[in-house]
Amino acid sequence: MDAVWGAVTKLYGEVGASLTGLSMINCDSARKVFVVRTSLATLSSVRASLATITSVAGVQASVHVLVVSGTLKALFSNF
């Protein structure tokens, strides 16, 4: 989650990051899949920030948005 916060803060600054309402919902480290919540108004900003992540904890990495959903029920039923 540090990498996500770092990317959002780098692109939009601390004020911009505070508007996103980012929070971690679930993290499946075995599948390397995590679920984050953000407000709908800042979805595009968060997506763009996630695409700019190139390393996590000093290791080369990339983050891909697999599914976007309005509710957790729909999210887990679709994915």
Place this chain on the structure above:
Amino acid sequence: MKRTFADLHLRVNPKDHDATQRLINKAAKFGYHFVSVPFAAEFSESQLVDLKNACSQAGLDFVSRADFKPRNQEDLMRFLRKFRRKLEVICIICDDKEIARQAAKDRRVDLLNFPSLDYHRRFFDRAEAELASCSQTALEVDIKPLMIMEGPPRVRLLSSLRREVAIAREFHIPIVVSSGVGEEHLMRMPRNLASVAYLFGLNETEALDAVSTNPIAIIVQNWEKMSSAFIAPGISVLKEGQDP
């Protein structure tokens, strides 16, 4: 309707088979349909065939493309005469104002790419856009610099890109968003690639068009031009008859 995506700028050395194969496989996994590895001014038919085979094995369509950075106008003309009929996409790297203007004027050029990060060496202004709109040349934006840069250089690049996109929109110039990457970890899924375009002012539909509709329109148009039935824009052979 389901979108078909294209990444016309995978920057990998075609001679490095392993790296090329890895990138092609990754592109297929990410859901691209068309990929392109640019050739320089010299290329061999065998390399082209190898790449086409590698792509077809991965379930992709390979688009032949040449990137050229001409030294002067004569150099540009020589390159276009030599390669236009051979390759599907022609991109001119504009590092000089005179070259940028000439490339924008020429109907044989498909893409204009401005690689410089320096504001003063990016020549996509209103005059350039007017010329490009007459010749239906598209503006290509590579995403890689936005991913690898940080701080003031990225701020300046975003500012330049936002200005260029606004000009392109005003003159109805198609924008093509490409990755421009040569490393696997920098490759992004098509929709994630499109989401980066939000940073320089494209809305969701425009950004998705920039990775699907716009590049595919260029490819399809050039397939038509390269077919034996093509005579000139708007004129093609429908049926051949015989003298009575």
